[in-house]
Amino acid sequence: MLQRKRIYGELAIGAIAAMCLVTMAYGGSATLKENVYDVGALKPIDSVPKLQVGDKAPEFTLPAVSGKTVALAQYRDTKNVVISFVPAAWTPVCSEQWPGYNIAKPIFDQYDAQLIGITVDNVPTLYAWTHQMGGLWFPALSDFWPHGAVADQYGILRSDGTSERALFVIDKQGIIRYIDVHDINKRPPLDDLVRELEELKK
Template identity: 50%
Template sequence: MIKKPLYALLIISLFCSSAVAKIAEDQIFAIGQLKPVASILNVKVGEKAPDFTLTSTSGNKVSLSDYRGKKNVVLSFVPAAFTPVCSDQWPGYNLARELFEKNNAIILGISTDNTPSQHAWTQQMGDGGIWFPVLSDFYPHGATAKAYGVLRPEGISERAIFIIDKAGVIRFIDVHDINTRPNLEVIIKALGKLN
């Protein structure tokens, strides 16, 4: 018998393969195949995560330290709005909201795009957009991605996941092949180890 959380992950994975269809094809920019990883990490598991304050699509300032002592944080760096894999990745997190909340976790989505572009893009990801804060690392350009060591030479971030516990310590890092979506099951399992 398939356990409920695993069944949910299976359904989400199937959905994500067709999630790009929710955004009109003519609004997706095909960037082509990129070098899988083109940066060098500045942080490692067991270290305090660099704090930051970025503007969200709601116009509010959000800091990593806002969640200290309250929630585990999943930083989800993605390269660029309106690109195929990025437009596939975050809608899956919409469907998995309950799994993140069960692990007392919030996602902070980050890209080097400007806020208006992020807003337009995320509003197309289902009813009401995205449930988690989407943050702009636009100016100074890529400063947060650079602090973590995931800013690529072309000025976009890697596709990377950092899981940070309530104490502000990095517990999991996945600098993923930029051309593919990270495995949601791996992220949820890593979060489960924190509780």
């Protein structure tokens, strides 16, 4: 009886060991996608606009993942600026939008534009998220505290504390030339942005 119990015990240990091996073999390579939290379908837009094309872009200075701070004013007279607000780290759509921009640098360069990414997450969260993307060529800024203050200034802070999925194109004089407060559930096509950057040349 005792011996049978021992055999069952060994079988159980064997099973656990095998499962550990399996987990190491198949689940060891956690990828960005596997860590994304599915938020489901959300209200497409949940904010009231405060800005319009032709307005002066509100100034801001925010901490970046790099440990430095980035101010909108530092690009005045030298670069057009594209601000990509995304709702939150580790959520669907957002986790693809910036990796897409990450391979489109030549397009931004072509239009003398600096891309800036902003979320309402804190710096460590943004760091982990962008690190798993393999790093980004553009600054990722944290609008965490005062929470969503810049998103609020830009009229895109949602009622749950996240921001809209929004794009702002700002010319070298600091004037807003394009606003796309996009359906939060969908990714804006790159084509729209390129068309608006092309407009800056005219």
